[in-house]
Structures are given as C-alpha cells and as structure tokens.
Amino acid sequence: FTTLLGIRLIVNFDSLLQGWVRSIRSQKSNLFLHLNDGSSLQSLQVVASPELNDPSLTFGSAVEVTGVLKKSPHRNQPVELEADQIHVVGECNPVDFPFKTKERHSLEYIRQFPHLRCRTNAFSSLLRVRSEATTAIHSYFKENGFVQIHTPVITSNDCEGAGELFQVEPSSAEVEEGENFFSVPAYLTVSGQLHLEVMSGAFSRVYTFGPTFRAENSQSRRHLAEFHMVEAEVSFTESLEDLTKVMEDMFRSATEHVLAHCAEDVDLFHKHVTPGHRTSYLTLLYIFYYLCYSTELYINFSSSFSQWGCDLQTEHEKYLVKHCGNIPVFVTDYPYDLKPFYARDNKDHPRHSAAAVDLLVPGVGELCGGSLREERLDLLRARLEEVGLEDTYSWYLDLRRFGSVPHGGFGLGFERYLQCILGVDSIKDVIPFPRFSHSCPL
Amino acid sequence: FTTLLGIRLIVNFDSLLQGWVRSIRSQKSNLFLHLNDGSSLQSLQVVASPELNDPSLTFGSAVEVTGVLKKSPHRNQPVELEADQIHVVGECNPVDFPFKTKERHSLEYIRQFPHLRCRTNAFSSLLRVRSEATTAIHSYFKENGFVQIHTPVITSNDCEGAGELFQVEPSSAEVEEGENFFSVPAYLTVSGQLHLEVMSGAFSRVYTFGPTFRAENSQSRRHLAEFHMVEAEVSFTESLEDLTKVMEDMFRSATEHVLAHCAEDVDLFHKHVTPGHRTSYLTLLYIFYYLCYSTELYINFSSSFSQWGCDLQTEHEKYLVKHCGNIPVFVTDYPYDLKPFYARDNKDHPRHSAAAVDLLVPGVGELCGGSLREERLDLLRARLEEVGLEDTYSWYLDLRRFGSVPHGGFGLGFERYLQCILGVDSIKDVIPFPRFSHSCPL
Numbered sequence: 001f002t003t004l005l006g007i008r009l010i011v012n013f014d015s016l017l018q019g020w021v022r023s024i025r026s027q028k029s030n031l032f033l034h035l036n037d038g039s040s041l042q043s044l045q046v047v048a049s050p051e052l053n054d055p056s057l058t059f060g061s062a063v064e065v066t067g068v069l070k071k072s073p074h075r076n077q078p079v080e081l082e083a084d085q086i087h088v089v090g091e092c093n094p095v096d097f098p099f100k101t102k103e104r105h106s107l108e109y110i111r112q113f114p115h116l117r118c119r120t121n122a123f124s125s126l127l128r129v130r131s132e133a134t135t136a137i138h139s140y141f142k143e144n145g146f147v148q149i150h151t152p153v154i155t156s157n158d159c160e161g162a163g164e165l166f167q168v169e170p171s172s173a174e175v176e177e178g179e180n181f182f183s184v185p186a187y188l189t190v191s192g193q194l195h196l197e198v199m200s201g202a203f204s205r206v207y208t209f210g211p212t213f214r215a216e217n218s219q220s221r222r223h224l225a226e227f228h229m230v231e232a233e234v235s236f237t238e239s240l241e242d243l244t245k246v247m248e249d250m251f252r253s254a255t256e257h258v259l260a261h262c263a264e265d266v267d268l269f270h271k272h273v274t275p276g277h278r279t280s281y282l283t284l285l286y287i288f289y290y291l292c293y294s295t296e297l298y299i300n301f302s303s304s305f306s307q308w309g310c311d312l313q314t315e316h317e318k319y320l321v322k323h324c325g326n327i328p329v330f331v332t333d334y335p336y337d338l339k340p341f342y343a344r345d346n347k348d349h350p351r352h353s354a355a356a357v358d359l360l361v362p363g364v365g366e367l368c369g370g371s372l373r374e375e376r377l378d379l380l381r382a383r384l385e386e387v388g389l390e391d392t393y394s395w396y397l398d399l400r401r402f403g404s405v406p407h408g409g410f411g412l413g414f415e416r417y418l419q420c421i422l423g424v425d426s427i428k429d430v431i432p433f434p435r436f437s438h439s440c441p442l
Numbered sequence: 443f444t445t446l447l448g449i450r451l452i453v454n455f456d457s458l459l460q461g462w463v464r465s466i467r468s469q470k471s472n473l474f475l476h477l478n479d480g481s482s483l484q485s486l487q488v489v490a491s492p493e494l495n496d497p498s499l500t501f502g503s504a505v506e507v508t509g510v511l512k513k514s515p516h517r518n519q520p521v522e523l524e525a526d527q528i529h530v531v532g533e534c535n536p537v538d539f540p541f542k543t544k545e546r547h548s549l550e551y552i553r554q555f556p557h558l559r560c561r562t563n564a565f566s567s568l569l570r571v572r573s574e575a576t577t578a579i580h581s582y583f584k585e586n587g588f589v590q591i592h593t594p595v596i597t598s599n600d601c602e603g604a605g606e607l608f609q610v611e612p613s614s615a616e617v618e619e620g621e622n623f624f625s626v627p628a629y630l631t632v633s634g635q636l637h638l639e640v641m642s643g644a645f646s647r648v649y650t651f652g653p654t655f656r657a658e659n660s661q662s663r664r665h666l667a668e669f670h671m672v673e674a675e676v677s678f679t680e681s682l683e684d685l686t687k688v689m690e691d692m693f694r695s696a697t698e699h700v701l702a703h704c705a706e707d708v709d710l711f712h713k714h715v716t717p718g719h720r721t722s723y724l725t726l727l728y729i730f731y732y733l734c735y736s737t738e739l740y741i742n743f744s745s746s747f748s749q750w751g752c753d754l755q756t757e758h759e760k761y762l763v764k765h766c767g768n769i770p771v772f773v774t775d776y777p778y779d780l781k782p783f784y785a786r787d788n789k790d791h792p793r794h795s796a797a798a799v800d801l802l803v804p805g806v807g808e809l810c811g812g813s814l815r816e817e818r819l820d821l822l823r824a825r826l827e828e829v830g831l832e833d834t835y836s837w838y839l840d841l842r843r844f845g846s847v848p849h850g851g852f853g854l855g856f857e858r859y860l861q862c863i864l865g866v867d868s869i870k871d872v873i874p875f876p877r878f879s880h881s882c883p884l
Binding site (some may be wrong): 018019037039061062064089090092093096097118119130131134135147148150155156157163164166181182184185186187203204210215375395433439441 | 460461481506531532534556557558569570573589592594595597599606607609611614626630637646652653670678817838840843845846873875884
C-alpha cells in the first residue's frame with residue numbers, strides 16, 4: 001500500500017480505499033463522499049454515480065471503495081477517487097450515533113462517549129498530536145545519548161512522600177488474610193526518579209516515559225489519577241543550567257516536531273476547538289525566562305506573595321508567567337524546607353535554599369519540576385535520619401556509598417505539555433482514557 | 443560534547459572524561475585505568491604517571507580525568523587518554539562493594555542487588571539492548587503508519603477473563619468505608635486490546651507499548667507480576683496473514699536494529715552470560731513456520747498431545763518448536779472454545795475453530811498471541827449473552843453498532859522477546875526491577 005494525502009491506498013488492479021464516511025453530498029449527476037482513515041485530518045473525496053448511493057451510506061459508516069484515482073479539478077485536493085463500487089462494511093445508524101454530521105461538538109460533550117470520541121475530528125487530531133509528541137520526545141532523548149529505562153509501576157517506596165498513593169493487592173484470595181502479595185505494602189508509582197537514580201550510577205544519561213499515579217480525590221480540570229510523566233536524570237552535573245538546558249531543548253524539539261508533522265491538527269485546535277489561541281503563539285514558548293526564588297523572586301514579588309519560605313500556589317505561578325510576558329519561566333533555588341529529602345542543599349545560610357527548579361508555562365502553571373540530588377552521603381544520611389527514613393532508604397544511601405556522582409534530573413507532565421501547546425483547558429481532553437475520582441469507564 | 447568509542451568526552455581546553463573505574467593496573471612507569479560511562483560496553487583506557495595513583499582509586503569508584511586524547515599504540519583501541527589530573531568524585535570501598543574486579547558474577551548473584559546490578563557489564567549490556575529494542579519497536583510502528591496510543595493502566599474491565607487481577611484503591615482513607623475510589627472496582631490492566639479496539643474504529647493501525655500485570659502467585663523463571671507488552675491492532679483486515687506479517691516484520695526489524703546497534707552487548711550474552719548460544723543462531727529466527735492447529739497439528743501431532751480441543755501446554759509448545767527445527771512457529775486456528783469472547787468465529791463446523799494465532803519461539807514458547815476480532819454484532823452479542831456479559835460490555839458492542847470494520851491484532855511479551863534473542867533463562871534478568879510474588883524491593 002501507499003499513503004497519499006494521508007489516505008492509505010491498497011493498489012491492486014484498481015485502487016481500494018477503506019475508511020469512515022465523514023460527509024455525503026448527493027447531487028443530480030454525482031454522489032460525493034469524504035472518507036477518512038485516521039492517518040490525517042484530511043479526508044479523500046470520492047466521486048460516484050448516483051446509482052451507487054445506498055441508504056446505509058451514512059455519516060460514520062465504514063466503507064470500501066474501489067475505483068480509479070484521478071487528478072482533482074478542485075484546488076484544495078490534488079486527487080480524488082472515481083468510484084466503480086462502494087461497499088458498506090459497517091453501518092452506522094444516524095439516529096443512535098451520538099455525533100452528527102457537520103456539527104462541531106464540544107470537547108465536554110464528546111467526553112461523555114469515551115469509546116467513540118476518537119471518531120470525531122477533534123479527538124482524532126488530539127491522538128495524532130499525542131502520538132507525534134511521544135515520538136518526538138523519544139527521538140530527542142535517543143539523539144542525545146540517553147538510555148531509556150522502564151521504571152516500575154508497582155513500587156514499595158513513596159518518592160514524593162506526599163501520601164495520595166494507590167495501593168495494590170490481588171483482587172481474589174491469592175494471599176493469606178493480613179498478608180501482602182509482595183510481602184510488603186505495594187503502591188502505584190508517583191515518580192520514577194529514585195529508580196532512575198539507581199541507573200545514573202552506571203549511565204551518564206537515562207530517561208523514562210510512562211504512567212504515574214496520584215490518588216487525589218478531585219474531579220477538577222487539573223487532576224487525573226493516572227497521567228504520563230517524562231523523567232530524565234543526568235550524571236556528572238553540578239549545575240541546574242545543565243538540567244534547564246535539557247528541558248528547554250526537549251520542549252523546543254518536541255514542539256517543532258509536532259508542528260512539522262501535525263500542523264493541520266494543531267491548527268484545528270487553535271482555530272476551532274480552543275479559539276483565542278493562534279499557532280504563532282507557540283513561537284513565544286521558545287523563549288525562556290529565569291527567576292531565582294531566593295533573590296529576584298523574593299525581592300521583586302514578595303509583596304504579591306507571602307514571606308520567604310512559602311511555596312508558590314497555582315495563582316502565583318500564573319501571575320509570574322503573565323508578569324514575564326506569557327513565556328515559560330524557570331524558578332530556581334527554592335527554600336530548602338519546601339523540597340523533598342533528595343534535593344541538594346545549596347548551603348547558602350542564612351536563607352538556606354535547595355538546588356531545585358520548576359518550569360512554569362502559560363495556561364498550565366508548573367510543567368516541569370527538577371533538582372540536583374544530594375549526592376553527599378553524610379548530608380543525605382543526616383536528612384534521612386531527621387525524618388526517620390534512614391532504614392527505609394538504606395538502598396538509596398548505598399548509591400552514595402559506591403561511586404556516587406553529582407547528578408540531577410527533572411520530570412515533565414506530558415498531559416500538561418499537550419494542554420500548553422494546544423491550549424486545552426481540561427486535562428481530561430488530552431488523554432485517551434481519563435481516570436479520576438469516581439470515573440473509570442471501560 | 444562528542445561521543446567517541448562510546449565514551450562521552452566534554453572537550454574544553456583539555457579533554458574531560460567522566461566515568462566509573464572498571465579496572466586498574468599499576469606498573470612501574472605507568473598507571474592504567476579503564477573508565478566506562480555506560481554508553482557502551484567499551485571502556486576507554488587512561489594512561490597516567492604512577493604519581494597520580496591514589497588509594498581511593500578503586501574498582502567501582504567514580505572519577506573525572508583531564509588530559510589529552512591520543513592515538514593508541516594498541517590494536518584493539520583507536521585512542522587512549524593521557525591523563526594530567528585524576529579526581530576521585532565518588533569512592534567505592536572494595537570490601538563492601540558486592541562486585542569484585544575481574545570476577546564474572548552470575549545473573550543470579552547480581553539479582554540480589556537490584557539497586558547496584560546496573561553497574562556490572564552484563565546488566566548494563568542488558569539495559570542497553572532493552573533500550574535499543576524499545577527504540578526499534580517504536581520505529582517499526584512509526585514507519586508503518588501506526589498511531590501510538592497510551593492505553594490505561596487502571597481499568598474496570600478484565601479483558602482476558604482469567605482472574606489474576608490486581609485491584610487498586612487509595613492507601614489512606616480517601617474514600618468512605620465500602621465505597622470505591624472510582625465508584626467501581628478498578629484493576630491493573632492485563633491487556634490494552636479492548637482499548638486499542640476502541641481506536642481501531644477511527645484509525646487504520648494503532649499500537650501500544652506499556653506495562654501489563656498478572657497477580658500470579660509464582661516465583662518461577664517464567665512469571666512476573668509486572669511486565670511489558672507490545673500490542674497492535676489493524677483495521678480492515680480479514681486474514682490472519684495480515685497479522686502474522688506484522689509480527690514477522692516487527693520481530694526481524696527489532697532484532698536487526700539491536701544487532702546493528704548493540705552487537706557487543708548481544709555478543710557478551712551469547713559468549714559469557716548464557717553460553718551455548720551463538721549470535722549466528724539469531725538468523726534462524728528470521729524463518730517462520732506455519733502450522734494450522736485445526737488441520738496439520740491435529741493430524742500430525744495428535745498422538746503427542748491429547749485430543750482435538752485441548753490447549754497447548756508449555757511442553758507441547760517447546761516440542762513443536764524443536765520438531766520444526768528450532769525456528770519460530772505460528773500455530774493458527776485454535777479451537778473456538780479455548781479462546782476469549784472477542785476471537786472471530788471461523789464458522790467451520792463441525793470442528794469449530796477461531797481465527798486465532800500464537801507465535802512460539804525457541805527457549806521461550808509463546809511469544810505472541812493474536813486473533814481476528816469478532817466484528818459481527820449478532821455473533822458477538824450472542825456470545826456475550828451466553829456468558830452473561832452483555833451489560834458489562836455494552837460499550838464494546840457499541841463499537842460494532844457504529845461503523846464496525848473487520849480487524850485483528852496481537853500482543854507480544856517484550857521480556858520474552860529479550861529472553862529469546864539473548865538466550866536468558868529467567869525473565870527476572872531482562873527487566874530493570876522485577877516484581878513477583880513476595881518480591882518488590884525499592
């Protein structure tokens with residue numbers, strides 16, 4: 001087969017075109033169909049004699065058309081298919097089918113039909129963009145010498161220490177009452193960071209891209225119980241700039257790839273699905289602003305927030321991004337006490353910050369969070385002892401006992417990235433099957 | 443930086459080499475180090491004056507070396523680094539470190555140290571092969587027009603109907619007693635097939651590559667609670683050959699890519715880790731044999747197994763593969779009653795088979811399982827009614843109500859694939875962090 005106009009054609013003696021009907025127009029002398037096979041937003045026009053019309057030829061039905069591919073007289077399509085035969089493979093009752101021809105349904109409306117919404121233009125565009133963005137991210141890391149690691153979904157550690165964990169046990173009586181299947185309580189991962197840190201004791205650069213979980217009891221447009229994170233860890237680095245450079249480069253390279261491969265799909269979102277956005281605004285996202293929490297942020301914005309040592313709330317993040325001209329903003333060197341045990345101590349008393357960085361972007365707020373990791377055994381042990389976790393993390397201390405290197409890394413919320421480049425308000429509209437409190441259909 | 447010999451070099455005024463010490467040899471006039479940074483099995487030789495030696499320069503320690511890169515007088519290495527300075531970044535006490543210089547530890551031994559085993563040659567080779575195989579599989583699908591779908595980990599359906607599910611609930615009291623977080627019981631996925639089938643109502647070709655789960659109470663060398671599956675679904679197909687062609691092509695393309703990018707790593711396995719294998723044996727894996735369960739298998743092998751209608755046990759699979767000359771064997775058209783509700787009825791009474799196919803490979807047994815899916819609404823509904831699942835799967839029936847197309851797909855066990863090409867006996871040795879009954883460290 002060959003791909004033409006995004007339409008896959010199996011060329012035998014005649015051309016065979018297979019796809020779903022996106023529109024039908026019946027004129028006196030001709031029947032016009034638009035067929036789509038999901039390979040692009042574009043449909044291919046089929047021209048047939050009116051005798052080939054059939055009542056089962058409806059919006060959403062699946063058809064096979066044989067015919068001859070010809071140069072089209074119309075400007076906006078290079079070719080069209082002159083049909084010899086039209087065979088309806090799968091009917092689609094227009095009364096029962098929840099989507100109607102020529103209607104532009106809202107993202108909220110189509111979300112009610114998780115098993116059918118991929119058949120709309122908007123959601124199939126989203127899925128193509130998501131697939132291309134995934135490819136782009138893998139390519140970026142591959143081209144830059146990162147080894148991909150499949151970090152585990154099931155884990156016995158709570159990397160972030162934030163609670164909100166899902167626990168995992170067999171559904172049937174595979175284990176004795178009161179015992180755990182894994183002998184220890186096991187959870188769904190909230191981050192692959194600690195497992196990547198294991199690997200950064202043997203590889204200069206590693207990354208992972210996979211599902212991550214939070215048992216947050218929220219149905220808001222910002223929360224999912226299952227989402228995707230891209231996480232990277234770089235060894236032999238002593239500066240946050242090494243990390244922010246990777247974040248910047250990955251962001252640019254993924255966005256450029258998506259625009260190069262799915263321009264029409266991105267355009268559909270900017271023009272119709274989330275109006276108010278323009279594709280040109282994406283170029284703004286290639287400029288990054290840097291703000292140090294400990295110095296600039298404290299001096300310039302302290303009156304807008306509260307005193308030094310407070311975490312940034314979503315509204316603060318949005319304010320900062322707006323104030324900087326709606327471009328991505330790196331905030332660096334957060335107060336030490338706000339950050340988890342693994343963040344590297346800047347040793348900058350009296351204020352005392354950690355070498356941590358967040359990337360804030362327009363419309364979304366925090367897109368990435370990263371830090372240098374505390375590689376010094378004595379400092380790390382002291383901090384773990386303070387919180388009584390030195391036994392739980394004795395394996396993690398081992399990483400600093402044997403050939404420890406200065407290293408750091410970050411995580412990017414993949415759904416938030418898609419929201420940012422497409423301008424989509426709800427995180428539920430950028431993932432194939434959203435899972436959140438009280439919702440897990442299919 | 444630039445990559446040379448697989449070693450990443452940051453070229454400033456001098457060359458700066460960062461890595462872990464794999465060997466040290468101290469001679470009267472020279473000190474020789476071998477440094478590895480994980481980018482390949484190869485280490486780079488560092489030549490230094492004996493004064494630069496230091497007691498903390500031990501096997502496993504992390505060092506930074508500055509010096510000048512020179513042409514090497516030795517045949518088996520194009521360049522070596524003449525050191526000006528050696529700085530030990532992270533010490534490694536050789537008494538406490540579980541791996542010893544120049545010892546070849548068994549896979550079983552290193553498995554005891556899940557947080558350190560990536561620092562051995564064998565396991566870092568495995569991780570590079572795994573990373574390249576992952577890249578190769580994504581590339582194969584991308585080049586062949588498949589859209590990648592992130593199918594969900596948390597699901598309310600049990601695709602295989604085999605039990606052995608993990609159930610998911612928040613670990614703390616996020617929900618009322620007796621209620622479910624998702625309102626329904628939620629499980630870890632055993633297959634992304636049904637979610638891919640949703641997508642094959644809008645895309646010609648889709649695939650997913652992600653974690654999959656079974657709550658099997660086994661510690662055998664064949665079982666993991668968490669493993670990775672590659673699953674693909676092809677629309678507008680009415681023949682198993684369309685599916686077996688994708689399996690064959692993906693298998694060949696992944697294996698060729700791995701051999702092209704990690705020849706040394708594969709070789710290490712074949713020569714030392716799993717002796718008895720030869721890399722040349724991989725070419726045998728490019729020839730595929732086809733056997734129809736319903737005709738050939740029944741006629742030629744029935745005395746070796748039991749009567750028609752019985753499933754193949756692992757020992758039968760191995761016997762078949764051996765009998766066919768230790769090449770991959772497709773077994774097609776299994777008895778209908780052995781297959782899940784979604785398998786397409788061949789309507790070949792009186793024997794009654796389903797359009798299902800398994801791919802059996804040497805050393806492993808079943809590597810892939812696939813089938814055409816029952817796309818005919820009436821037949822599918824009848825079968826679901828028989829087992830009382832027509833309400834549970836009303837959404838799945840919807841897929842056949844609206845623009846249904848003949849389609850099929852398959853799943854490949856990624857760890858089994860790695861076992862097959864590397865000749866590794868235990869599945870625990872081909873995954874970064876194995877999870878199984880009574881074992882979930884880290």
